[in-house]
Amino acid sequence: MAHERAFSFNDDSTNVALPPLASESLHKVQSNFWCLNQDCWVGMVRLRQVQSSWYTRIHQSGLPPPPNPYDYIWQKFQETKQVNQAIMPTLSEPVRRLNDLEVLYSQIFLLGPSPWLPDVCELAQSLIFEYSIEFAHGTLAALAEPASRIWLTCGTARRVQQVGRFFMKNLSSHQEHLLSGKMPRIEASSGGGDPRAAQPPSYPYQVRGDNLERAASCITQLLEVFRILGSRFGVEAWQRQFEQESRHILEVLT
Numbered sequence: 001m002a003h004e005r006a007f008s009f010n011d012d013s014t015n016v017a018l019p020p021l022a023s024e025s026l027h028k029v030q031s032n033f034w035c036l037n038q039d040c041w042v043g044m045v046r047l048r049q050v051q052s053s054w055y056t057r058i059h060q061s062g063l064p065p066p067p068n069p070y071d072y073i074w075q076k077f078q079e080t081k082q083v084n085q086a087i088m089p090t091l092s093e094p095v096r097r098l099n100d101l102e103v104l105y106s107q108i109f110l111l112g113p114s115p116w117l118p119d120v121c122e123l124a125q126s127l128i129f130e131y132s133i134e135f136a137h138g139t140l141a142a143l144a145e146p147a148s149r150i151w152l153t154c155g156t157a158r159r160v161q162q163v164g165r166f167f168m169k170n171l172s173s174h175q176e177h178l179l180s181g182k183m184p185r186i187e188a189s190s191g192g193g194d195p196r197a198a199q200p201p202s203y204p205y206q207v208r209g210d211n212l213e214r215a216a217s218c219i220t221q222l223l224e225v226f227r228i229l230g231s232r233f234g235v236e237a238w239q240r241q242f243e244q245e246s247r248h249i250l251e252v253l254t
Contacts, residue, residue, distance in 0.1 A: 047102075055109075073117075129171070139225050164245075168249065
């Protein structure tokens, strides 16, 4: 899921749907190293469907945004969280860690600037900041864990590149607000009058230390991830580009 992506679940070139559900006996098969049970893979396909629905609508459709774009964004944010929570019990610990990184990446992308919302709200700015820090820390931890490291691919490096770009742009554009550590304004969803409409996520982060130091640590961790993945997958050019883009702001932070 990136801007360069040339297809989605529901464009003219492909038609992806859930296959017929397996029999009850197969449904009860436990996951192992080679085989996932039905609940697990069905949940993963549904997560991809949610990702694809908002990515296609916001980034590919060319449709004008609705009157209140955040009503749609909070709805998809909530759907992503619900699908992920349903998947979690079916995953092994190493795969669960990587799935958490996938969800963080998806949420950062959903909250970031888009054709609908070139300028994001304060809550989105703060969540991008926090989720990017979690993503950098989690990816570096996965690289240090053999059971998780074997699942990392060149696609991981692409996600790291995208998260780095979102983080840098977000921090550069809203530096005063993000480094101050102040609680963001949270505006209730209009919901079009529907009481069941998804509301903005709560902001669960309390003061976790100096945001200036945390921002610098995030960039340093992303650089370390690039150093490891760059040589493994031959994407040193992405590493050099991020080093150049982050050099000035890292000097300011440190």
